[in-house]
Amino acid sequence: MPADPATDAALSIDARLRDAIAARASAAAGLEVDPATVALTLPKQAGHGDQATNIAMVLAKRAGKNPRELATQITEGLAEDLGDRLAKIEVAGPGFINLTFGDPLLREALAAVAGAGRAWGGGTAALTERVNVEFVSANPTGPMHIGHARNAAYGDATARLMAFHGHEVEREYYVNDFGSQVKNLGVSISARARGEEVPEGGYQGEYVTELAESIPGAAEQSVEELSALGVEAMLERARRTLDRFGVHFDRFFSERSLHEPAADGGPSALDRALEIVKGNGELIERDGAWWLQTEKRGDDKDRVVIRATGEPTYYASDLAYMRDKHDRGYDRQLLVLGADHHGYIGRMRAAFEAFGGDPEHLELLIMQLVNLVANGEPVKMSKRAGQFVTLDDLVDFVGVDAARWYLLQRSHDTAVELDVELARKESSENPVYYVQYAHARCCSVLDRVSSSARALADGLATDPAVLLGLAAPIEDAERALILRLGEFPTEVAVAADRRAPHRIATYALELSQTFTAFYRDCKIAGAEGDGVEAWRAALTLATRDTLATALELLGVSAPERMERRDEEPAAEAA
RNA sequence: GCGCCCGUAGCUCAGUGGAUAGAGCGCCUGCCUCCGGAGCAGGAAGUCGCAAGUUCGAAUCUUGCCGGGCGCGCCA
Structure with a gap:
């Protein structure tokens, strides 16, 4: 590109x-x-x-x-x-x-930023790679919780970032619609439909009862049918939740499809994948089961792919799925996994190599935990008891913009604490609003700039050279802002290469601060001096676009004006 | 026991070899005849967990130790 x-x-x-x-x-x-x-x-x-x-x-x-x-x-x-x-x-x-x-060099620098507009900072990847990012992949047996929220925000922002940097990126969700957990969901729905307690080890949550009520004649249906209908309903629910959260997948990949015969009636993808690793001499039979020899590739021990009962393990599906993605010709596979999956790195790498994948082309990104806090107390989350703080709850509580910002502002490999009460209570003063405010301020100031200055500034998109003729000396605050804007392509490149979208959040905050200082020190609309208003309008325009781009990379909106929020009613006399 | 991640200001966290270690929140002091005060200026606040090592230079790299989180199934 x-x-x-x-x-x-x-x-x-x-x-x-x-x-x-x-x-x-x-x-x-x-x-x-x-x-x-x-x-x-x-x-x-x-x-x-x-x-x-x-x-x-x-x-x-x-x-x-x-x-x-x-x-x-x-x-x-x-x-x-x-x-x-x-x-x-x-x-x-x-x-x-x-x-x-010197001023001439600073003018050249701003001319470049202004000329690029919303494209500024992007497209600098040395070579374009086809990248598949698999993330969320939450089991369709329960609502998405806060951990999935972080995974979703991170996977999506990383995909946005890499695409902007110049890669071809696809987002993929792996649907675990096969196996015992799915059956377990069917059993749980069936029990609720008949007004019984969910059996030991089943899904206890309120949503199971809701599912049972939403399926006509559920009490009479077989567990198999209820499993399929339950998964379908949960997946639809997941889609809606993610959509609302600003996360859109290119593909939902069914685990079940790996087990089904090929279109031509030939062996399933799973069987073919196993044949390949077997042909590569990677499989061994022991105690009646088939094992993939992962230990020799650095895993803790070998892993079973076919149980003694003849049933494939979940790991066999993983193997076939990675193989499928590999065959689709991506240059790189990214897998965003929850903190509880870090023990899988060894076996995943080993599986990828077992069918001939280059380990350099597989990246396993482990998300650390989000600890929810409310009023200084940790929020307990129990799947068993059906107590969740769901992604939907979070969005309801603090809004999409604050939720995404809070989940994205920290590195993915550090555990973070998120105080939901605080996030909501302080929402008028938290960093995401500060950045949005800076963007809105750019917009509102530009509305006040004289039409002639605005026309000059707008013309820069097609003719950046206009700026170079301006003669007024550049002030410190202007210099600082130009330098900050100039950092953006490097920031994007580093953030994309390190899969570190939180750097964009840090940058956006810094740019906002630098702009605010400029706004304080330099009058923009109606500025005196030959060409000064146009020059500062151009700086404001460049800042507005760069802030909008940074926010978009995070999936946070960039409003043109902030709603005038009425003062909180004074602590009510009650 | 083994493996992965983390230990930086009161709190939450940036900062993967450079100069006097930063931000947000909280706290203290100022600032609304001026393009939006959801703001601005200033201040207090740190043995970068500890100890060695590598180097001109280490929060950053190496090793050991201490502390915290998570994981170590023919579960998914």
Whole structure:
């Protein structure tokens, strides 16, 4: 996929700097320097410039030179090469080179962002991969709980992120519509339909009674029929819940279908997969059962695929399912699994390799737990007793935007605590509203900008060069905002590569803060000075689009105006 | 016992080799004749679990220990 040209232009600012630095560093150190290896970072410390590189320190040892001395030589060369694009360049600390951009370079940077619009930050993947992301895959035997909520939010946001970065992504839900749990659901519905207690080990939840009531003549139906109808109903319910949560799958893949004969009447996908691993010498018979020899591939022990009874295990389905996805030609399979599945990594990898898959192309992403807290007390969740905090409950309670934000703002591999009371009570002050507010503020300010300035700013999408002619000096808050916007493509790339959508949430918050500081320090609508209003409108426009993109990657809405919320009624006198 | 994840401010958590470790919430002090105060400015608050090691440089990499979560079925 070709990257957007405007994004290219901005990256080329970065690339041009790298090239220049690499050339001078190479000459000074007497070593080959690949521009791609030049680290350019935005220093967090004010006074350390707009970009910094540690190249002199990295090369010092190999070059046999003092880092500061090396840095000084590189600096002198760069100052000569880059002219007024640099306002300042200096050696600092142990050998950092700090660069401060000149106004011409800052204008080029903003022109690139503004020109790209909603495409800014995307499409920079070096090569496009076909990626299958399997997530949620909750058993259709019960409502989706808070753990599924985190899995859903994460899988979906990761898919959005990778697609935006430049990959072809498909979302897939594996439906466990086969086996003893499904039968168990049928048994439980049947019991409720006949007004009896659910047998030991059955599903106790209220929803089972609801299912029984919703199925006409349930008391007379067979367990098999009730199982099928129950699964169908639960799946439909899951679809509606996910839809409401902003998560849409490309495919619901039935486990049962793996067990059915092929379209041509040939063996099932499961049988074919087993034949393949058997042919590869991966199966062994022992104690009357068939085992996949996973231990030799790093698993704790071998795993049964066909029980002594002749029944395939759940693991056999997993094997066939991975094989099916593999045959569909994806470059990469991502599986988003719950915390309680981390013990499966070994056997899943082993299975993938057993049929000839390249382990590099399988990624198992483990979600850590969400601990729900209400009023400072942990919320107990018992599937047995049928007590859930469901995904629907969460959305009802705090709304889709806050729910997704809270579930996505932290790394997937750290356990998080979510205080639902707090999330709702503080909803007017929590970070997601702050970011949305910044977006709404961009929109509302742009409405107040003069039509001529607005026209100039809007024209940038087609002609970014307009900005370059503006002469007014760039102020600190404007500089900070441009640099922040300029980070977005790198942030997207890192977040996508690390499957870390929470970085986008962090970035969105930082961008919002930077914009708010700009808004405070620089008057936008009606600003004095030649072209200043248009220039600031362009900055606002670029911020609005980048915030909207960031929020969209998280699946959080970007409203053009926030509803004026009435003050909470003062603690009622009761 | 073995395996995976985590230990950073009062709380919830960012930060996967760089400079004086950050944010949100909470707390304290200020700011509404000014583009939306759902806001802004400032402040208090940290032995980055502990100890060694690697390096010019470690919250970050290695090892050991301590503490917490989760998992170790011919269940799904």
